[in-house]
Amino acid sequence: TQLLEQSPQFLSIQEGENLTVYCNSSSVFSSLQWYRQEPGEGPVLLVTVVTGGEVKKLKRLTFQFGDARKDSSLHITAAQPGDTGLYLCAGFKAAGNKLTFGGGTRVLVKP
Amino acid sequence: EPEVTQTPSHQVTQMGQEVILRCVPISNHLYFYWYRQILGQKVEFLVSFYNNEISEKSEIFDDQFSVERPDGSNFTLKIRSTKLEDSAMYFCASSFAVYEQYFGPGTRLTVT
Numbered sequence: 001t002q003l004l005e006q007s008p009q010f011l012s013i014q015e016g017e018n019l020t021v022y023c024n025s026s027s028v029f030s031s032l033q034w035y036r037q038e039p040g041e042g043p044v045l046l047v048t049v050v051t052g053g054e055v056k057k058l059k060r061l062t063f064q065f066g067d068a069r070k071d072s073s074l075h076i077t078a079a080q081p082g083d084t085g086l087y088l089c090a091g092f093k094a095a096g097n098k099l100t101f102g103g104g105t106r107v108l109v110k111p
Numbered sequence: 112e113p114e115v116t117q118t119p120s121h122q123v124t125q126m127g128q129e130v131i132l133r134c135v136p137i138s139n140h141l142y143f144y145w146y147r148q149i150l151g152q153k154v155e156f157l158v159s160f161y162n163n164e165i166s167e168k169s170e171i172f173d174d175q176f177s178v179e180r181p182d183g184s185n186f187t188l189k190i191r192s193t194k195l196e197d198s199a200m201y202f203c204a205s206s207f208a209v210y211e212q213y214f215g216p217g218t219r220l221t222v223t
Binding site for chain 2: 030031033035040041042043044045048050088090092094096097098099100101102103104
């Protein structure tokens with residue numbers, strides 16, 4: 001069974017603070033995706049990381065894929081209330097042609 | 112920006128009834144998927160579809176489920192005889208490159 005564990009499950013911070021969300025697995029993935037999901041809506045793709053050690057930046061969001069392609073992190077700098085939401089990581093294995101999702105980290109940024 | 116669309120947004124049905132959930136994937140995408148999310152739980156893979164056939168399916172996707180691409184634009188999920196435990200959000204997704212999947216807004220299925 002391929003499991004992706006996200007931590008923490010819930011994070012509450014003040015506007016302007018930094019935060020990091022972790023996504024860990026014992027399995028190697030071909031790629032890893034980060035999504036954001038609002039209540040009652042579908043996951044929205046933020047980024048895909050493919051190469052071990054890869055770092056991608058999307059404005060104030062920085063995504064890193066572990067060297068062994070088993071883990072990833074999402075770092076938000078100077079969080080804003082608009083960053084509030086559920087962040088999901090999802091790993092892809094080419095052999096299975098499917099995404100395996102983590103349980104999500106719910107982020108609350110207070111003004 | 113192209114997006115995946117799904118209809119209906121909410122479907123209420125009685126146990127034992129058949130339902131068809133519809134999706135229009137992004138037009139140049141080649142791979143199509145269905146996932147579901149039971150309230151408060153993880154998003155779970157159901158089935159992937161490529162070149163007019165199922166390429167992968169999960170244990171959840173039993174004989175009660177089927178998928179079809181009846182024309183060049185639609186992708187459907189049929190549940191033949193719904194059960195209470197089928198109540199969930201069902202998401203359609205599509206991709207051009209296999210791993211970069213784009214999700215629709217979902218259909219909330221309520222089985223009573």
